[in-house]
Amino acid sequence: MDTTDRPPAPARAPGLPHVWAGLALSCHPGPAAAVTVLVAALAVASGPGTGRQVLVTAAVLTGQLSVGWCNDAYDALRDAEAGRRGKPVARGASDPGTVWAAAFAALALCVVLSIACGAAAGAAHLTGVVAAWAYNLRLKETPLSWLPYAIGFGSLPCLVALSLPGGPWPAWWAVAGGALLGVAAHLGDVLPDIEADLRAGVRGLPQRLGAARTRLLLPLPLAGATAVLVLGPPGAPGGPAVAVLGGVAVCAVVVTTVCAGPRRGGIWRKGALAGTVLVASADVALLLARGTGVA
Template identity: 75%
Template sequence: MDTTDRLASQASTVRLPHPLTGLLLSCHPGPVAAVTVLAAALGVSSGLTTGCVALVASAVLAGQLSVGWCNDAFDARRDADAARPGKPVARGTVGAGTVWGAAFTALAVCAVLSLACGAAAGSAHLAGVLAAWAYNLRLKETVLSWLPYAAGFGSLPCLVALSLPGRPWPAWWAVAAGALLGVAAHLGDVLPDIEADLRAGIRGLPQRWGEARTRRLLPLPLVAATAVLVLGPPAGGGPGPVPVLCAAALCTVVLATAFAAPRPVRTWRKAALAGTVAVAAADVALLLARGTSIA
């Protein structure tokens, strides 16, 4: 049975949601919301006016919608072949053409809103969004699969800083921390699907490493981001010692759980995952706490 027949069979045997619901679900709403909230929070913490925060958040929202729709439309056939759940285009809930149209429309809206923040801010953000499109269309299958995530997350502090009065350049440590968080996001996003990706012929960097090695290396960019956020800003420009000590303790725990291998393995893996999530949360909190000095 080919892909078309499989989609038709699924549509005839499973009650599919409304196409509009499918369109909304195919944008990857979780990551879209998370990145948009992060950009808005960074704008607030850096001192942007309410109007500028709304503009930045809207530009990021449009960009993330375009990336999510591009991903699902481009991967529809591959997702159908792998029978992946939660993929509305692959299930036939909404047509690939509709999703492609939404992706390009969102990209155009993103361009307008981003450039409304200023030429430099808009260009930096659009570079990150276009890198994400490049990931969807080609780079996810190469050893450079991590690069679009680094560029995309690194562009967020650039967008916020260059939207401030005077259009100041973003601090190097803010861009570096964002890029490192992006690399960690890439590893964490790909980790559950490595085996399926390999069967589909996708050989990005995590797929080449394999599940076990990727799981062990995932904490490293998070720990590096913590170090950059603690040591990078000028003295007196950051949070007090308590959050710094907490972040250092979390880094120690997650490194210990990731690289040691006692039994039972399942319990240890859950501990490593929990520690990784905790370090990621601490890094985001540190980044937001440093917001007033990102430029």
């Protein structure tokens, strides 16, 4: 491989604190924390059992960590060539071997913790984690780039429901809502990097659609997920639920037309992804307020 034109990576600062700081920043801490907290809330609301709730939360956290570290380690060269200074591995602040080791260690822990939640629950969750790894290693460059996100997010209510005593199947609307939120998360996450990805030869679904069409598409899975989660559970939705549905629709339009405009940068750069997290948080809060379980 010709490396003569590659900009040299800055020297890494030695010392254990820098290793931990690099790992913390390489795991995609914002999305990992958001997903873990939302699933933990669902686990707590789904029924008693502190041990089960802790296991579910730990399984999701380790799975998210493994996916984030895998992503940054695998994409280190591509990120460096694209000048993504926010990636510790790409800028030389973290050693790729260390990040790979952390990814596999977290994956091993995720396997153990997922199976401890129950065979069916563990299988469902690990299916989502494997799909996420497949995205990192191959599928992100194909028209099926959205599929691992749909599988991964759809598997989370399956983990929560199947971990309950008796292993009840998750409600269809919980799985469908999770899958739609996953598709929205994919579109929102990729949106600010579409042009750089195309230059690097990455041609997933959003890259093939282009930034303008991806921005127009993003509100659909956001609003669709909220509609499913509002209208799917038994019983007519009350006034607050309808208000949330309308508010989410407005939020979806705002984050994709204002925050994620084609020339937005700085704190607005990840506006679409942040908006998607806000919508997901509102959806989960609505379920909790209604006392609706996912099984």
